[in-house]
Amino acid sequence: MNQDIFLSQAGFSATMSKQMKLIQNCSHPITISRLVEDLRQLGLGSADTVLIHSSLSALGWVVGGAQAVVEALCQVVLPQGTLVMPTHSSQFTEPRHWQNPPVPQSWWETIRDHVPAYDPHLTPTCGMGAIVECFRHVPKVFRSSHPTLSFAAVGPLAQTILRDHVLEDGLGEFSPLGALARLDAKVLLLGVGFDSCTMLHLAEAKAEYKDKGRILQGSAIIRDGQRQWVAYYEQNYNSDDFFECGEAFLQAGHARTATVGQGRTHLFSARALLEFAVPWFEENRNSMSLDSTP
Numbered sequence: 001m002n003q004d005i006f007l008s009q010a011g012f013s014a015t016m017s018k019q020m021k022l023i024q025n026c027s028h029p030i031t032i033s034r035l036v037e038d039l040r041q042l043g044l045g046s047a048d049t050v051l052i053h054s055s056l057s058a059l060g061w062v063v064g065g066a067q068a069v070v071e072a073l074c075q076v077v078l079p080q081g082t083l084v085m086p087t088h089s090s091q092f093t094e095p096r097h098w099q100n101p102p103v104p105q106s107w108w109e110t111i112r113d114h115v116p117a118y119d120p121h122l123t124p125t126c127g128m129g130a131i132v133e134c135f136r137h138v139p140k141v142f143r144s145s146h147p148t149l150s151f152a153a154v155g156p157l158a159q160t161i162l163r164d165h166v167l168e169d170g171l172g173e174f175s176p177l178g179a180l181a182r183l184d185a186k187v188l189l190l191g192v193g194f195d196s197c198t199m200l201h202l203a204e205a206k207a208e209y210k211d212k213g214r215i216l217q218g219s220a221i222i223r224d225g226q227r228q229w230v231a232y233y234e235q236n237y238n239s240d241d242f243f244e245c246g247e248a249f250l251q252a253g254h255a256r257t258a259t260v261g262q263g264r265t266h267l268f269s270a271r272a273l274l275e276f277a278v279p280w281f282e283e284n285r286n287s288m289s290l291d292s293t294p
Helices: 003-024 032-042 065-077 105-114 130-135 158-162 176-182 199-206 242-251 270-291
Strands: 049-054 082-086 151-154 186-190 214-223 226-235 256-260 263-269
Touching: 032 065, 032 256, 032 263, 049 065, 049 130, 049 176, 065 082, 065 130, 082 130, 082 158, 151 158, 151 176, 158 176, 176 199, 176 270, 186 270, 199 242, 199 270, 242 270, 263 270
Parallel strands: 049 082, 049 186
Antiparallel strands: 082 151, 186 263, 214 226, 256 263
8 A cells, every 4th residue: 555545544544533532522512602602601802812722622523623713712802802822833943952753963954954934824833733723814814923933813903912023032021922911911721721821931931040041043034035044042941830830820719710612711811820920930940940959
């Protein structure tokens, strides 16, 4: 059997198996109207500015899949409010850092010389999920200029949120996260946990703790009309303790939690999370550094 056909059939079988499990674990199909009702009951409103992280499979068997989820979010928030999602493209990073999978060192220079330049309209997301990949095609969606840590948004505040995205500060104050925090936007964890919450990267960027380092990054971008590989330093972000920080935030009563579709979902203020998480990182990461000192 041709290997490409075999791999295609294997991928199809895996997808069908996942769909079968969703059907078996779902007492009824999840519709757009059900999602809209659940989101509104949770507290998402028509004038909100909201950063969304999501998992399609966590919501149950959704009629229409990712498109239905995106349409439900648009119905609840647009046109008065603004929807924002991370549209990261880690395949456009410095290849020496790749781990899943790594590539041979002998390939690095070829990758740097030939990977296409980031294009906000064309470049696909990587590992962000079906909902995000669908969302970036919504009419009138804008996408920020960062080649690896971009965000997409639609609504009246979209360009305000996305216009300043500094290359060396992809998830810091001079990124869409910083703009969202200044607007006191909401954060919606739609069927996902705090380990997926990019707003916590802004918290760690703002926090002061020992061993806070930076790494050499690189990306292909268009500069002065020409493709260039540009090297730059960015913070060495670490999400290992995000789940623990998020659970502490929930226990402190700062978020609303409910079931949307079949997915456990949290809604909270970005500013409230930062006010909690910055001192939490400073206390816990500094104590961990002290514990690990010989």
